[in-house]
Amino acid sequence: MSATNDSxxxxxxxxxxxxxxQVVPAPAPVVPPVVVDxxxxxxxxxxxxxxxxxxxxxxxxxxxxxxxxxxxxxWPKQEAVFNKIGHMARVLHDTLGQLGYDKLIEKAVSSLPDxxxxxxxxxxxxxxxxxxxxxxxxxxxxxxxxxxxxxxxxGSDWDKAFANQLSTEQFRQLAVDTRVFLNQQLPxxxxxxxxxxxxxxxxxDFQDLTGQVIKKIVVLAQELESSLMSLLLEVVPETKRTEExxxxxxxxxxxxxxxxxxxxxxxxxxxxxxxLGF
Amino acid sequence: MAGDPKTRFLVVDDFSTMRRIVRNLLKELGFTNVDEAEDGxxxxxxxxxxxxxxxxxxxNMPNMDGLTLLQTIRxxxxxxxxxxxxxxxxxxxxxxxxAAQAGASGYIVKPFTAGTLSEKLNKIFEKLGQA
Numbered sequence: 078m079s080a081t082n083d084s085x086x087x088x089x090x091x092x093x094x095x096x097x098x099q100v101v102p103a104p105a106p107v108v109p110p111v112v113v114d115x116x117x118x119x120x121x122x123x124x125x126x127x128x129x130x131x132x133x134x135x136x137x138x139x140x141x142x143x144x145x146x147x148x149x150x151x152w153p154k155q156e157a158v159f160n161k162i163g164h165m166a167r168v169l170h171d172t173l174g175q176l177g178y179d180k181l182i183e184k185a186v187s188s189l190p191d192x193x194x195x196x197x198x199x200x201x202x203x204x205x206x207x208x209x210x211x212x213x214x215x216x217x218x219x220x221x222x223x224x225x226x227x228x229x230x231x232g233s234d235w236d237k238a239f240a241n242q243l244s245t246e247q248f249r250q251l252a253v254d255t256r257v258f259l260n261q262q263l264p265x266x267x268x269x270x271x272x273x274x275x276x277x278x279x280x281x282d283f284q285d286l287t288g289q290v291i292k293k294i295v296v297l298a299q300e301l302e303s304s305l306m307s308l309l310l311e312v313v314p315e316t317k318r319t320e321e322x323x324x325x326x327x328x329x330x331x332x333x334x335x336x337x338x339x340x341x342x343x344x345x346x347x348x349x350x351x352x353l354g355f
Numbered sequence: 356m357a358g359d360p361k362t363r364f365l366v367v368d369d370f371s372t373m374r375r376i377v378r379n380l381l382k383e384l385g386f387t388n389v390d391e392a393e394d395g396x397x398x399x400x401x402x403x404x405x406x407x408x409x410x411x412x413x414x415n416m417p418n419m420d421g422l423t424l425l426q427t428i429r430x431x432x433x434x435x436x437x438x439x440x441x442x443x444x445x446x447x448x449x450x451x452x453x454a455a456q457a458g459a460s461g462y463i464v465k466p467f468t469a470g471t472l473s474e475k476l477n478k479i480f481e482k483l484g485q486a
Contacts, residue, residue, distance in 0.1 A: 325449065328445070346462050353452065
């Protein structure tokens with residue numbers, strides 16, 4: 078919806094700029110509005126314009142632009158630059174339009190904010206899930222440890238009973254303790270542990286939701302990639318295309334296939350370090 | 356030689372989940388004296404406060420990354436003896452080489468297992484024992 082508005086607005090803007098600069102007849106004393114509203118940047122921009130303009134003006138003069146040459150030195154040079162920039166923008170705009178990239182890129186770019194929200198949602202859900210699981214193991218671990226230590230204690234008491242080391246009273250107490258353990262403590266603790274296992278299982282429900290969201294983002298990334306790629310191929314010189322990003326902070330290797338510069342497991346890390354003598 | 360159970364660890368990672376996992380694994384291995392920091396800068400502050408005997412750090416973190424932390428530790432006279440184990444998702448060979456050259460005591464790639472952590476810790480403690 079906004080895509081069409083944008084491009085027609087842009088079109089109008091380009092047209093107005095193009096016609097503006099064609100209409101201005103270059104009266105030297107009149108200070109053009111563009112120059113008036115420049116501020117701190119003007120010096121740098123001025124220098125840039127001047128250098129480009131000198132070149133352009135030379136061409137224009139050579140081509141026989143008598144009226145421009147006669148009208149003075151400052152503004153006509155800039156006018157030529159503005160004309161040229163306007164023309165370039167026009168050509169770029171038209172080319173993009175003809176190739177259909179503008180629509181593709183607009184579509185991809187307009188879905189980026191949505192993708193950011195989706196990714197934030199994924200980060201949020203996975204973090205919650207990780208916390209739920211860690212909380213559950215924090216609760217379940219002591220339960221299991223307690224069951225383990227209780228049964229070990231009872232077991233060693235029973236060993237004593239079998240070795241005839243217990244008095245009748247101690248044996249009676251052991252029987253009572255064992256009964257309580259089997260009938261009450263053990264079922265209570267296994268039930269509580271089971272509840273935590275269920276919690277861990279339920280915490281995996283994020284997978285369904287994040288899976289759907291991520292699939293959508295993958296599609297978006299593919300669209301964005303293909304439209305930007307075809308645009309880049311038009312613009313980037315061949316020699317620049319193979320330059321690799323060289324960084325030490327790349328995060329996890331998502332696809333190691335066909336890559337010789339990464340390790341895929343701990344063994345390879347160890348082998349590499351060994352081979353280097355560390 | 357296994358490490359002293361009283362060894363004081365500093366676990367440095369920007370993700371609380373990973374800090375919690377490493378802390379739990381260390382606890383299972385018998386090390387309960389564990390503090391956490393969420394990036395290299397905070398870690399360095401805590402280390403300079405003194406009392407730590409072992410650093411387990413991630414690589415990619417805001418403010419100060421793990422490699423810079425490692426380099427800073429090795430360049431600081433009061434800290435340079437500390438064993439530093441890196442646990443990171445960075446799996447490029449040049450990462451591993453850079454970490455080794457900077458003086459890392461061990462390098463574990465994520466995802467990792469409890470067994471790997473235990474093995475690397477033992478190896479580091481062994482070396483410390485020999486020194």
